Amino acid sequence: MGIALAKHFKTVILSADSRQFYKEMSIGTAKPSLEEQDEIKHYFIDSHSIENPVSAADFEREALEVLENEFQRHENIILVGGSGMFIDALCNGLDDIPNDVKLRDELTLFVQKNGLESLLEELKSNDLEYYNFVDKSNPVRIIRAIEAIRISGKTYTELRQKKSKTRPFEIMRFVIDLPREKLYERINLRADLMIQNGLIDEVKQLTEFRHLQSLNTVGYSEIFDFLDDKISLEEAINLVKQNSRRYAKRQLTWFRRNEKAIWLKNETTADLKKEVLGLLNSAQ
């Protein structure tokens, strides 16, 4: 649908997919084909290496630069994807909260060894408000808060202002909403195609990088388990399908939260394109 719209507007596409950035991961991330990329210029596909991970804040900054340039030539630009948080980072902006990957890795290691207890205590005494709010069994959240508090000397609550930034362009959001059964059918098919297209070889070649967070990804984790002989190939494929379905559900949950998003009713590319163009016309 993105490509169809980009053709119509003779414009470019930005991908907001937190895994398609990486040039080493192609089959398992279902990037647009090379032919499709020839037809339409895509940003943020193969733009980075797994060894230099892209955070939501990196994406916000880099994508804004691209947009500033491209808006000089195009009236409309298409953002496609994927990762709700990256979309929101670009559209709404992130608060300026400091980060330190090294400290975070240390904290992660600490939690693996000693559990969350002491970090929770630290959070409680330094930022009671966030302590009361946060999901206390989610190590990622706790670690991130402690990280920010230790670096800044401020509370995480104070840093996290949740201010939406104004962008020099208008944003309209559309969500493709297939009937659940059809969505799941397509996800299952997609996993089978990945295997046919050589996913196992792609994963094998990434073995030396398997500890990287970017490879903690549906389609890769399961195949690593197969290569380690932990599960059979059949089990691995079924898990890829299952975990993709779960991910798709989480995407929908994320998008549901945005009350401005428009949920599309159609199912085929052509119909969806028509529907979106109609909505854009009536919005003007």
Add this chain to the structure above:
RNA sequence: GGGGGUGUCGCAUAGUGGCUAUUGCAUCAGACUGUAAAUCUGCCACCGUAAGGUAUCGUUGGUUCGAGUCCAUCCACCCCCA
């Protein structure tokens, strides 16, 4: 035809005659500010937004103060013998 075994939620699974039938998975729903395809939470027999209410362990009957558990019956499935 003879003998043996098994039936517990969508699937799998626990359940010495005694509180409210266990656990896992799936499904469904949710959270989310530099790990986000990550990480985490809840529900999950039925009715109800909820408080709460009503059921239930293949069937029917029995024993017992009390049955998923014991007995009988029938039904379904599995295994062995013929």
